[in-house]
Structures are given as C-alpha cells and as structure tokens.
Amino acid sequence: MQKIYPTAAAALDGFLHDGMFIAAGGFGLCGIPELLLSAIKDAGTKDLTFASNNAGVDDFGIGILLQTRQVKKMISSYVGENAEFMRQYLSGELELEFNPQGTLAERMRSGGCGIPGFYTKTGVGTVIADGKEHKDFPTGPNGAPETYIMEEGIFADLAIVKAWKADETGNLMFRKTARNFNPPAAMCGKVCVVEVEEIVPVGSLDPDAIHLPGIYVHRIIQGDHEKRIEQRTTRTRGAS
C-alpha cells in the first residue's frame, strides 16, 4: 500500500471534481496545506466549498483560489485578512457561512467520528442559533435546564492537511501551533491528502507521540514550505 506521491498534483489526481467540498487544516497562515492549495489552483477545479477556519490572504493560502474564482462558498470563523474575499463576498459572488471557531472544529471532528449532530451552548441567543434545533439539558446548578443548539457534523469529499513529519504509513506529527485544525480536518474527509516537511521511514516515530494515525491519511507528499508569517511580533533583546 503505497501512500507516498511525487507531487501535489499526483497526490490529488482522481480526487478533484467541480462542486466538491474540501476541509482544509490551518489557522491563519500557520500550518496550511500551501502546496496542495497551489495544486488545486493549477488543476482549475471550480465551484469549491471550503470548510477552513480562515481564507488566507490575497496571494497565499485559500486566497489564491479566490483570485481565480474557484471558490463558491467558505465555511469559516474569521476571514478578515483578504481584500479579494471581501470584494467577492460583498458583491454576492461568494457565499459565506460563519461558524464559531470551536463549533467549526467540533463539526469537523464529529463528522470524522461518525457523529452527525451534537449540542453546544455556543451561539445560543445569537444569529448563529437562527433556524437551528434548540434543546434543554439539565446541566445547570442542581439540574436546572440550560438551552443548547444542535450543530451538524461536517462530511467533506476531501481533506487537505499540512503536517510536520509523516512515516511511510501516514502516521503524522505536527509541530507547535501548526497542529490547529489539521487533525479534525483530516478526520472529516472521505479521503485525506497530506503535505509534510519530511517523510521518515516507518518505525522512526515514537508510537506514543503520533498525533494522527495513518488510518486517516490516504496520500502523502513531501515538499518545501514557505510557511509565511502573518504578524511578525518581537521584543527587543535585553527587554524582559
């Protein structure tokens, strides 16, 4: 069972079709599947729906697919950093479904775990709750009822994910806060393609330190990542 592919294009071959639903990992520009997004741009696949916490910036991340008008709809929690996004959204060319960030993460994990719906307090009494099923549970002090809304699991056609290391069987490790949405996104894809900085021989990773087992991973590519920094904040040496 060979999971390693030579290029992003090869790894996506057969998995792309117009109108499909893609779940993408990453938070801001951190831990995004930049090589796979670039390959989707080159493939020209249209009318895409993305579940992704953010929409990239104009020339990086999902932003590059907005430039080429390949995106029909975004399911995101925050899309502020992208002028082309805002233009298309305000002109009605692009659909946007806002999800609270934790709801989006849990919807991905739920879909991947075979859970089509779950209840959360997040968004109760806000526009997010409009049209959603409400239900009381006795979770308050002394069993007092509290109101929750139902959110649905996300079941995507494809998950695209960025990890740090993979072994040849697809066991993955992430690095620092670049883990973020990558594991839940990987879980909710019918198939999952992963780009990594390094592919290591099977047996090189500590079985107790694997963040996402290879069962979730169908194809892997290794590549060079730009890993752009969105907000470079520093302190001066010598300062506390």
Add this chain to the structure above:
Amino acid sequence: MQKIYPTAAAALDGFLHDGMFIAAGGFGLCGIPELLLSAIKDAGTKDLTFASNNAGVDDFGIGILLQTRQVKKMISSYVGENAEFMRQYLSGELELEFNPQGTLAERMRSGGCGIPGFYTKTGVGTVIADGKEHKDFPTGPNGAPETYIMEEGIFADLAIVKAWKADETGNLMFRKTARNFNPPAAMCGKVCVVEVEEIVPVGSLDPDAIHLPGIYVHRIIQGDHEKRIEQRTTRTRGAS
C-alpha cells in the same frame, strides 16, 4: 499552585462524598487508577456510581470496592471478569447500565467538552436504543436518511486517572495501550486526581508530546503500581 500531594488519601481529601459519581480510566486492569481506588476503599465512601469500562477483578481495581459494598451503580461496557460483581448484580444489590464501549468513551469526552448530547448509529435497533431519542440525518448514499440515537454527555463529580508521567503542572503522558479511557475520563470530571509512575520537573516533557494538558489535572500523586496482567499470552522464542 501546588498540584502534587504526598498520598492518595491526601489527594482525595475533600473530594469524596457518599452518593457521588466517579469516572475512572483504564481498560481491563490496564492503566487503572489502582492507588486511588485503594484510597477510596480506605475512605469508606459509599453509594458510588462509577463510569468505567470494566469493573476490575475480585481483588483488584474497582473489584475491591465491590467487596466492601461501596458501589451502587456501574456504567460499563463489559463486566465479565468479576464473580462478586455478578453476585451483587444478579441479587439486585448493584445497578448496572451497559453502554457500548465507544458510546461510553464518547459520552465522557463529550461531557468534558461541554457537549450534553450527541447522535450515534451505535445501538440503533437494539435494547440500547430503547427510550432514547431517535433522529434521521441525511448521511446515507446520495443524502438518504439514516437513523441515529442521542446519547448524553457524562458529567462526573470526580475523575480518577492513571498516567505514566506528569510534570509539576499536571501535563500528562500515558504509555502504550494504558492510555485508553484515561484522557476522556479526566475530561469529564469536575475535578480530576491523577496517579503517575513518575513526576518530572516542569520543562522535562516535550510540549508536542503531551497527551493531556495540565488544565484537566487538579491533583497528582506519584506511587508504586502493581500493574497486574489479566491475560498473560506469549509465544515461544524461536516461533514466528
């Protein structure tokens, strides 16, 4: 903020009361909080409800609390290895709520994640579904409806957990299959007490390799563990 306690009794002090609900980690006799269970026996706390995948054996694990009649109810998926358990259950002294194993694990994780209810296919059409809310979701081929049942999150008064290593802030690592129910159990406790084989200085654990962050851990003890093997199966050296 001092989380380290000298003994199991000290770590449980103030957390125990008759009639309470305890979530316990472990699978079979693997990764069970044996020292904390022993301290609960010594404390004599009565009418306990346990959410725990198994019930131990007669003289180890939760079994020792059955001998002393401290347990009122078990929520478990499999309780086969315990004669005293069966005696009390068949005589009506002990309540038993069977949960499918994955439902039990997810109920613990859900409670810990503020999710009071979720839908699952597990148990649909069986006795497990009796009296539970049924709901259809369009998850079948071409959006065909499929039937799910609602299961509720577990919110326990106390979680007792066995880990391998803890740092002084309660960041935990587990070892091999002794991880099992320990993380979800830890999550669903209002408070969580952990017994470990080793407490290491803060900074000794790789931040990318921590299985359960210290936020879930209120008190820690270090102790010597028997770690009993339930089914010792081996092959002969030289055999394939």
Add this chain to the structure above:
Amino acid sequence: MAARAAEELEDGWYVNLGIGIPTLVANYVGDKDITLQSENGMLGMGPFPFEGDEDPDLINAGKQTITEMDRTAYFDSATSFGMIRGGKIAAAILGAMEVDEKGDLANWMIPGKLVKGMGGAMDLVAGVGRVIVVMDHTNKHGDSKLLKKCTLPLTGKGVVDRIITNLGVLDVVEGGLKIVECADGVTEDELRAATEATIV
C-alpha cells in the same frame, strides 16, 4: 474459515478482528499489507510477546498481552471509537450467535444467561465499512444460525455484509441471503438445507 476470511481483506486495509476464530485470520493475510486495530487504543497490533517480554501497558481488546510493530500508533478510547464510528476501519471480522436474512446480528447476550456486556461490538458493527461474520453454520443441536429473524437481543440491525461459515460464504442482499460459494465438499443443496434464512 479463518483462511477464507483472510481472503476478504484487501491490501492497505485497516481491520478489526474480534475474539475467537476472527483472531486467527491474522495468520492468513500473507503478503497483504493489513494493519490491525485493537479498539482499546492501538493501530498496528503485533503478535503475542516472547515469554518474559510481556508488558502490562500493552494489551489487546481481549486483555491479552501483545506487541507493537514499526507502524504502531497509540491513542485514547474516544479517538479509537471515533475512527470506528467514522467508518475509517475498512472491515471487522466478528463471531456471531445468530445472523438473519436482513443482516441483523446477535452476538452479545443470551437472555437468562450471564451477561458480560457488549464491549465494543455494537460500535464496530454500526461503524466499520464492512462487517464480515465468521461462525459455524449450525449450533450444536444442528439448528441453523442463519435465521429468518434473530431471536436473541441484537448487536446491530442490518449491519452484516457477508457471512463465512464452515459450509460456505453468503452475502446479505435485498430479500435475503445470496450464496457466494460453497465450502469444499459441500453442495448447494446441503448449504440450503442447513440455512433457515431465505436464500435468493
């Protein structure tokens, strides 16, 4: 039966094997790249350890001491059953007390007898891609275990895809069971005679 069941597994699959005969399937996978899940929190389950190498922190779902492999990954029970419920496990091979022509499966309790619990069986049959049952075609009284309708409490409803018995292989299809093949030396008439379920 175990050898025949092993033929069901495809290269690259992640598979869960139940206790009993299904466990033996691992011995017959040959060159195929099969990764075994142990639902207590492990992918890449290896064989029993050599004597003296038993590790109390390394057991399978039957609580037996086992070993790890190069590809092994550990995870918690919620994650483990997340991948089961989420359909990531390609197939489960399980034993059964009864199967019926609608694919209902009973393998966890007999009313009036000691009930130990369903463990992970209900999650597996509801979640995995393909449920393959391996069992004797008849019970010790000679009665068929492939029924028109299960009499015992169910583990899952309409969950079985294929049944492998000592007499042959049958698929659950619209309207009943379909004979896929007869075991060596078994005629189709013998297989039909030993089957209470409708054969289509």
Add this chain to the structure above:
Amino acid sequence: MAARAAEELEDGWYVNLGIGIPTLVANYVGDKDITLQSENGMLGMGPFPFEGDEDPDLINAGKQTITEMDRTAYFDSATSFGMIRGGKIAAAILGAMEVDEKGDLANWMIPGKLVKGMGGAMDLVAGVGRVIVVMDHTNKHGDSKLLKKCTLPLTGKGVVDRIITNLGVLDVVEGGLKIVECADGVTEDELRAATEATIV
C-alpha cells in the same frame, strides 16, 4: 484597566485573554501562577520572541509570533475548544462594543460594516467559567456602552460576569448592574451618569 483586570485572576488559573487591552493583562499578573491559553491550540503562552527567533509554527490566536514556556502543551483546535466549551478555562478577559444589564455581550459585528467573523469569541463567552469584559465606559461620542439592551448582534446572551471600564467595575446581577468600585477620581454619580444600564 489592564492592571485592574489582572487583579481578577487567581493563582493557578488557566485564562484566555482577548485581543487588544486584554492582552496587556499578562503584564500585570505579578507572582500569580497564571497559565495563558491561546485558542489555536496552546496552553502556556509566552511573550513575543526576540528578533530573529520568530517561528512560523508558533503563533497566538491573533496570528502574532509568540514563544513557548516550560509548561507549554500543544493540542488541536477541537481539543482546544473542547476545554473552552467544557468550562476548564477559569476566565476569559475580552473586549466589547456593548454590554447590557442582562449580561448580553456584543463584540463581533456592526451591521452594514465589514464583518470579519466571530473567531472564537462565541465559544469563549459560552464556555469559560467567568467572562470579564474590559472596555471604555463610553464610545467616542460619549454614549454609554453599558446598555439596557444591546443593539448590535450578540456574541452571547447572559454571559458577562463582570465589566471593568475606565470609570469603574460593575457586576451583572439579578435586575441589572451592581457597582463594585469606582475608578480613582471617579464618583459613583459620575459612573451612574455614564451608564445607561439599570444600576441596582
């Protein structure tokens, strides 16, 4: 305001700080053992890195480069919001556009203006143990931001516990807001005059 807000935090707490003034609270915690969560998947957030030490894989929820500490643990977004939704975070200190006397909070959108999204704000206010709002008491036109009823789309309903402004500290209680203290040099009358919400 940041210094006053820091007084709200208790030794041993795990805390989430919003963007803007709340971020500054970290500078005033003194000897208290406070662990900061960054909801993109980190507990134990450290200060900005020294120039040249920026790591693109290490950012906070505001997408700023940061550092780790001895106690740091990383996890995925589902786990991160699991601990938020599950009430494991003792307190969140957040900015606001409007708060009302029932504890409703609006801090994510102004109709007709560019909407960037709620990010993790709705999850935080619904989930954490204690929601502390830090904001100016009035807007630039001098109108109170502590209202009888929020006019902007809500981030959460009945979620605010305490409000810290440049004029004082108020708690959300049965029937309205209760003055806890006035800022240095501010009289209770001045604070009342600047507050539209019912003060009880």
